[in-house]
Amino acid sequence: MLKLYNTLTHKKEPFEPRESGKVRMYVCGITAYDECHLGHARAAVVFDVVYRYLKFLKYDVTYIRNFTDVDDKIIKKSADTGQSCEAITAKYIQSYQEQMTRLRVLAPTEEPRATQHIKEMVGLIERLIANGLAYASGSDVFFEVRKFRGYGKLSHKKIDDLESGARVEIDEKKKDPLDFALWKGAKPGEPEWDSPWGKGRPGWHIECSAMSMKYLGERFDIHGGGRDLMFPHHENEMAQSEGVTGKAPFAKYWLHNGFVNINAEKMSKSIGNIRSMPAILAQWDPEIVRYFLLSNHYASPLDFTDESMTNAREALRRFYETLNRFYQTPDGAETPALPLAETEKVFQTSLDDDFNTAALVGGLFDQIRILNKFLDEGRRPTAAAKKELVAGLQRISAVVAIFDADPAEFLQKQKDQGIQKLALSEKQINDFITERKQARLAKNWQRSDEIRDTLASHNVVLKDNPDGTTGWEIKIA
RNA sequence: GGCGGCGUAGCCAAGUGGUAAGGCGACGGUCUGCAAAACCGUUAUGCACCGGUUCAAAUCCGGUCGCCGCCUCCA
Known part of the structure; x- marks a missing residue:
């Protein structure tokens, strides 16, 4: 019997999908404005195992993982580099998919993109306004947090505590500092779409409501993502989704994976210790990375050293x-x-x-x-x-x-990768081994050991087989 | 300040009431010319600390200390 820890209820619960034999699952993917990093990989691998295990249990699984391809960071990158937003997102989405393939992450059932679901988002926003949970202010539309009963139930926060946190930005267009944008009026040079409130673009959270509902229905089984997305992203996503449909829970089980640290330090742009996947996979075999990512429970922090x-x-x-x-x-x-x-x-x-x-x-x-x-x-x-x-x-x-x-291929691949880091070529190594064989036949142990030590100093460790041959492998500490 | 999580050997890490998996490392032994690999053995009378519940606790309860995360874009 599968049990899973549900962030929403704060308990480990038996898994019972809404519809017997079927599982509908949504996981937040990446914002495509830069190379994906180890943290993205962890989320993808963790939920890949969830996906694979549910299939192993013979569930018919629909798995959706989105791409966020309209966002402040993308717009900023476009302004900084002169590339179009489309070119940026296309590049990093492709790279992400390449890295994930190498990590043996299965493709989800669908990988929808935010920009392809603007119409659905506008529809949801209109319903929220009609339900009295959102309001237009100028060319923006905001979700009115205090109108939604149960706001904070996912991240277990109280609205008043959040308010006193006082880190929320003040925006005179909002009725309340905690209200969040569903729709942002267009500024010059930004991507824009038509809407009842004028040209603009969607806020961050609404895309996931739109895409999950489109592919999975108004309510579904599992919603996953990184711990950091719990608040505000998932909290807001849940509030606006339930606000639209009037049905709860939006997702029955919420799963959150833990962070990857780098040498016990949080991986972040500001610290400058981001490990991009192309860089990591250039150094480590994908299977080693995957083994590492799965060597710890998914919800615990994981230290990359x-x-x-x-x-x-x-x-x-x-x-x-x-x-x-x-x-x-x-x-x-x-x-x-x-x-x-x-x-x-x-x-x-x-x-x-x-x-x-x-x-x-x-x-x-x-x-x-x-x-x-x-x-x-x-x-x-x-x-x-x-x-x-x-x-x-x-x-x-x-x-x-x-x-x-x-096995033979794995070991050979390790060797091939290792050789490139050595100061010696394979031929040089083999020449040494040949010379050592002569020395050993002559029982010239001194020369034999000298050669072995030389190779060892280059991280090449010899292994004399019973049949007289000598194998070697690379051991870099 | 609010909310949440964690603390198991040198390191990493399972274990949620029945007497401490596993990996890496270290040490001793077997094998080997010597090594390497492999195998055998040793490496936590104890699971941050103090109390409590129980026949029985790393596991449940209370308290103390320490570390971390979120509350702001972030997987």
Whole structure:
């Protein structure tokens, strides 16, 4: 039985979709004005696992993740660079999709864009005005927060507390400082659309109401996004959506993923420690990044450091090293006593418990130890045993999308990437190995060890195999 | 100031009432010419601290301290 932590109720609840067998899910995507970063990747990967797990549970899932392609930041970037807003958003949307593909994030059912739903937004705003929850002021339209009963129920805030926070900007066009824009009158040089209130553009929150309702209906099951979106974005989105329909809850379950920190510090533009995905994926294998992102419960903070990434890499290397050994061992007549079925049970129990991906890793490494021991004893697995292991891993991977690479390819890829960071070429390494082999045959241990130390100082670690060959791998700390 | 979260070994991290998974690292051993990898063993008599409930608590309750997030655009 799947249980999930619902921000709205503040409790872990059994998951019961509104319509049996079907799940409708909406997740806030990116504002396309810059390269996506690790935080975007975390949200995408986390909800990708949610999506995949719901499908694994045989739900018919409709998953919507939007692109915000009209926004102050985009307009500013356009003004700063001279590029059109369309060119900017097209560029970063494409880049986002490329990065997500590399991270094995499945494409959602639809990826609607705000600018393609202006008409729907205008329709919602008109209904809000008709319902007495919004008012036009000049060429702007605002949502009147105090008219909506229940404002603050998602982020668990009281209107009066917010008011005293006093960080809300004063705008003489608003009746109340907390009121937020549904529609903004056009300023020269900005993108604009026709509306009953004159030319203008939508406020930030209304787009998600419009797109979620269009694709999922007036009420749906799961709404996700980063913690920071809880307030004000999701609070406002919920208020205006329920304000339009008069039906609650707008989304039954609200899920919020935690932040990524960089060396224990919040990742932010002002600190200047943003890690863009193109940069990260140039350095780390996507599977390592994905493993890292899933090595922690989705709602907890996650600290990106050299050490945490090295740990992730080493864990996967160990995993694939063993698998590679296992698969390459000639077929025999024995079946290792792998508790695969049990692992799969643990896997499902873990994910059932609020998508706890961190808990499932342990079980997998138990198998690794068992496999290594089996092989260390010189035993040979049957072809069927090999196939069964592959199949089992694929069943798990269908949800987490890690642990199912071809082991030899994974290791080779790590090596290939590593070589580029070395001061040595592959040929130089092989020449050293050849020379060392001669030295070893001559029992010239001094020269042999000298060569090994030299290579080690270049982060190349040698491994003498029982058959006389010497393998090597790159170990950068 | 308001609201929320967290504090488990050197580091990362599961575990929400039944006696501390797993990964990285370290140390000892087996293997090896020596290493590396792998395997075996050791590495938290204790889960921030103090009280309480219970036959039993990392897990529930109360308090203390510390860290963090949100309240402003942000995944």
